[in-house]
Amino acid sequence: MLEVRNLSVRYGDLVIVDEVSFGVGSGQWLMIVGPNGAGKSTIINAISGGAPYSGSIDCMGRDIKSYRPHDIAKIIGVLSQRYQISYPFTVGEIVRLGRYAHSKGVFAGGSDEDETAVERAIDLTGMRPFLNQSALTLSGGELQRTFLAQLFAQEPKILILDEPTNHLDLVYQKQVFALISEWLKTPGRAVISVVHDLSLARAYGTDALLLHEGKVVSQGAARETLSPENLNSVYDMDVFEWMRTMLEQWVEN
Numbered sequence: 001m002l003e004v005r006n007l008s009v010r011y012g013d014l015v016i017v018d019e020v021s022f023g024v025g026s027g028q029w030l031m032i033v034g035p036n037g038a039g040k041s042t043i044i045n046a047i048s049g050g051a052p053y054s055g056s057i058d059c060m061g062r063d064i065k066s067y068r069p070h071d072i073a074k075i076i077g078v079l080s081q082r083y084q085i086s087y088p089f090t091v092g093e094i095v096r097l098g099r100y101a102h103s104k105g106v107f108a109g110g111s112d113e114d115e116t117a118v119e120r121a122i123d124l125t126g127m128r129p130f131l132n133q134s135a136l137t138l139s140g141g142e143l144q145r146t147f148l149a150q151l152f153a154q155e156p157k158i159l160i161l162d163e164p165t166n167h168l169d170l171v172y173q174k175q176v177f178a179l180i181s182e183w184l185k186t187p188g189r190a191v192i193s194v195v196h197d198l199s200l201a202r203a204y205g206t207d208a209l210l211l212h213e214g215k216v217v218s219q220g221a222a223r224e225t226l227s228p229e230n231l232n233s234v235y236d237m238d239v240f241e242w243m244r245t246m247l248e249q250w251v252e253n
Contacts (some may be wrong), residue, residue, distance in 0.1 A: 004023065007021065007053055027190065029190070031200075075156055078159075078162070099114040163196065198239065228240045
């Protein structure tokens with residue numbers, strides 16, 4: 001569904017991403033992991049058109065640059081780390097904006113198909129109780145679920161998530177990842193996530209791309225890629241021992 005070949009991103013003499021290649025197909029959830037400065041978010045920015053790059057990115061068999069923004073929005077949806085809201089739109093209004101890519105024109109009204117997609121997205125994310133509430137009054141978790149609902153209403157084939165739960169409480173982290181996992185069950189869909197939390201990467205990812213200083217260290221099945229040897233070499237510490245030490249804090253004698 002998405003194929004990235006020899007992707008490089010440079011700013012002057014500084015190489016942020018260096019000849020990275022990977023692909024994601026139907027049913028796959030690719031976790032992009034690595035320490036700070038590994039180039040994870042830069043890869044997401046390149047795919048979504050926010051960073052200049054060399055190499056190639058093919059989406060559904062076509063160069064991604066050949067798509068008009070209106071058309072690529074029907075295929076790829078992006079969820080950022082955090083949204084800043086300065087307007088009093090309601091939850092319902094924000095979710096309905098996800099149908100813009102499917103609109104037949106500025107003055108065209110919403111179709112039955114649009115309404116069905118919006119209603120389905122609202123129910124899937126549990127945002128119906130907040131439907132008429134201003135986004136300015138929402139908690140961080142509620143706001144993130146609102147934009148996730150907007151993304152579901154957009155009905156893309158590929159979700160790209162940049163640290164989608166980085167600033168959320170544990171309960172919202174669980175909700176967001178569970179919602180995405182449920183969304184992925186429909187055939188013809190794929191997910192690419194940038195994550196810092198290695199536990200989430202192993203729990204939900206089918207595949208993983210491990211980066212260090214802009215280069216690929218390992219890629220493939222998530223549990224094989226995120227092996228003790230690979231993680232220790234990238235993070236310069238015994239990651240598994242650290243995880244076991246943390247788990248022991250919750251084990252009652």
